[in-house]
Every structure is written in C-alpha cells, then in structure tokens.
Amino acid sequence: MGNLLAGKKGIISGALNSESIAWKVAERCVEEGAQIVLTNAPVAMRMGEINSLAEKCNAPVIGADATSLEDLEKLFNSSMEHFGGKFDFVLHSIGMSVNVRKGKAYTDLNYDWMQKTYDVSAVSFHKMMQTMWKLDAVNDWGSIVGLSYIAAQRVFPDYSEMAESKALLESIARSFGYHYGTAKKVRVNTISQSPTMTTAGQGIKGFMDFFNYADKMSPLGNASAEGCANYCVMLFSDLSRYVTMQNLYHDGGFSSMGMSPALIEQ
Ligand SMILES: NC(=O)c1ccc[n+]([C@@H]2O[C@H](COP(=O)([O-])OP(=O)(O)OC[C@H]3O[C@@H](n4cnc5c(N)ncnc54)[C@H](O)[C@@H]3O)[C@@H](O)[C@H]2O)c1
Numbered sequence: 001m002g003n004l005l006a007g008k009k010g011i012i013s014g015a016l017n018s019e020s021i022a023w024k025v026a027e028r029c030v031e032e033g034a035q036i037v038l039t040n041a042p043v044a045m046r047m048g049e050i051n052s053l054a055e056k057c058n059a060p061v062i063g064a065d066a067t068s069l070e071d072l073e074k075l076f077n078s079s080m081e082h083f084g085g086k087f088d089f090v091l092h093s094i095g096m097s098v099n100v101r102k103g104k105a106y107t108d109l110n111y112d113w114m115q116k117t118y119d120v121s122a123v124s125f126h127k128m129m130q131t132m133w134k135l136d137a138v139n140d141w142g143s144i145v146g147l148s149y150i151a152a153q154r155v156f157p158d159y160s161e162m163a164e165s166k167a168l169l170e171s172i173a174r175s176f177g178y179h180y181g182t183a184k185k186v187r188v189n190t191i192s193q194s195p196t197m198t199t200a201g202q203g204i205k206g207f208m209d210f211f212n213y214a215d216k217m218s219p220l221g222n223a224s225a226e227g228c229a230n231y232c233v234m235l236f237s238d239l240s241r242y243v244t245m246q247n248l249y250h251d252g253g254f255s256s257m258g259m260s261p262a263l264i265e266q
Pocket residue numbers: 013014015016017019020021022040041044064065066067092093094095096120147148149192193194195196197198199200201202
C-alpha cells in the first residue's frame with residue numbers, strides 16, 4: 001500500500017487469530033514495507049493459526065512466554081540474527097486475567113492469580129524492554145507500543161483486575177520511556193483502544209453490552225482493530241518521532257464524552 005515503514009524491522013507479539021489486534025498490525029506493517037518477526041506464547045502457537053499469518057507476512061514465528069526472561073532473551077537474539085542486526089519497533093499486544101477467566105469476583109480475588117495477571121499483562125512489558133535494553137537490540141529512534149484500555153482511568157466493573165494491569169502498563173511506558181528516550185531516542189507509548197471483538201475482549205463478562213455502549217457514546221463510533229493497526233503504523237513510522245511517554249486514546253472520542261443524547265434516547 002505504501003512505504004511508511006520501508007527499511008524498518010519490528011517484532012509483533014500477540015497475534016492469536018485473525019481477530020487479534022496484533023494480526024492486523026502485522027499485516028499493515030508488512031503492507032507499509034516493514035520486515036517483521038511474529039511471537040506468541042508457545043501454548044497459543046500450538047493452535048497453529050499464526051502460521052498462516054507468518055506465511056502471508058513472510059515472517060518467522062518465534063515462541064516466547066512474555067513472562068520468561070530466558071524466552072525473551074532468545075526471542076530478541078534470534079530476531080537480531082534473522083534481521084542481521086538491531087530492530088526498530090516492537091508491539092506488546094498481550095493481556096490475560098486469571099481471575100476473570102476463572103470467574104472470580106473483584107471483591108473475592110485470588111492474589112496468586114492476580115500476580116500472574118500483572119506479570120502477563122503488564123510486567124511483561126517491562127521485561128521485554130529491560131531485555132532489549134540489556135541486549136542493546138533497538139535502533140536509535142525506535143518505537144515501542146503497548147495496548148491499553150480506558151479502565152486504567154475509569155471504572156468498568158467487569159474489567160476487574162485488568163484495570164490495575166493497564167494502569168501499571170501505562171506507568172511502565174512512561175517510566176521506561178524516560179530511560180529509553182534519554183539513552184537511545186527510543187520512544188515508548190501506549191494506545192488506549194476501544195472495545196474490540198477479539199478473544200481477549202470477549203472474555204470480559206458483558207462485553208457486548210459495553211461494546212455497544214461505547215459505540216453509541218463515541219462520536220466516531222468504536223475504533224476498529226484495523227484502525228488501531230493504522231495508528232500503530234503511524235507510531236512506528238518516522239512521522240511520530242517526538243511522541244513518547246504518552247497514553248494515546250484511539251477510541252472514536254469516547255474518553256472525552258460526558259453524556260450522549262443518543263444513549264439517553266435509548
Ligand atoms: N479487545 C479489546 O477490547 C481491547 C481493548 C483495549 C485493549 N486491548 C488489549 O489489546 C491487547 C491484545 O488483545 P486482543 O484484544 O487482540 O486479544 P487476543 O486474545 O487476540 O490477544 C491477546 C494475546 O496475548 C497473548 N498472550 C497471553 N499470555 C501470554 C504470554 N504469557 N506470553 C506471550 N503472549 C501471551 C495471547 O496468546 C494472545 O495472542 C491486549 O493487551 C488487550 O488487553 C484489547
């Protein structure tokens with residue numbers, strides 16, 4: 001389609017199936033001229049769907065549990081071997097709540113599970129960046145993006161402990177963004193995306209209700225996964241070189257709304 005990412009190399013995590021936001025990001029990055037490596041947890045890779053994306057994108061798939069420092073080190077080293085050097089962009093598109101999955105109420109959380117949720121959904125972002133930092137794996141003026149949700153700022157009761165995970169994710173983006181910015185001119189941002197029909201999204205109780213609610217509340221309607229992929233391309237491209245340490249709403253205007261006549265009528 002274009003060449004916004006011509007000559008750039010990047011790593012895309014989290015493409016589970018064709019609904020995944022990361023799946024669309026991978027496709028768009030390649031359309032814009034990037035070379036990519038795909039990664040996901042070994043258990044997700046066993047489902048096999050990622051192989052068709054890999055073929056389409058002419059990309060290797062390197063398994064890595066994003067909570068394992070050993071796996072991450074292998075991922076980044078193998079990626080540098082594949083690219084023949086450092087890379088320019090990284091997408092963290094990973095989230096999972098154990099308590100939500102097991103149907104535990106927010107007022108009755110299992111704290112061991114909560115720790116696991118934080119590790120998978122937020123600390124893994126730090127682990128990725130710390131590992132890349134130590135390996136000096138990212139080119140100067142590189143771009144790192146994580147995906148967040150507005151439950152980090154406002155209450156969405158069924159989002160449960162994922163709200164705290166996203167608040168932590170956004171904070172890690174700011175804190176690491178400082179270090180990566182001053183040392184390497186690498187930028188770190190999160191995109192706060194509209195509710196999106198994916199496996200992770202639909203795991204939240206009452207998802208369809210709040211999908212429809214957000215759609216009505218947002219002047220532009222919910223932002224799609226394809227729209228999110230375009231926004232990622234822009235953030236990976238040289239057109240956004242001075243944007244860092246931000247949580248960027250990609251939500252059709254939802255985050256600025258107070259009241260919607262369309263919803264009141266309904
Ligand atoms: N779907 C939504 O409504 C929505 C809205 C805002 C933000 N997000 C965020 O977008 C990101 C991507 O989610 P999605 O909606 O595309 O769903 P998805 O289910 O397609 O993607 C989640 C991915 O996380 C991966 N994952 C889980 N545990 C992992 C681990 N230990 N190591 C490596 N990978 C692991 C899964 O295999 C999967 O590919 C998540 O951070 C999610 O919270 C989603």
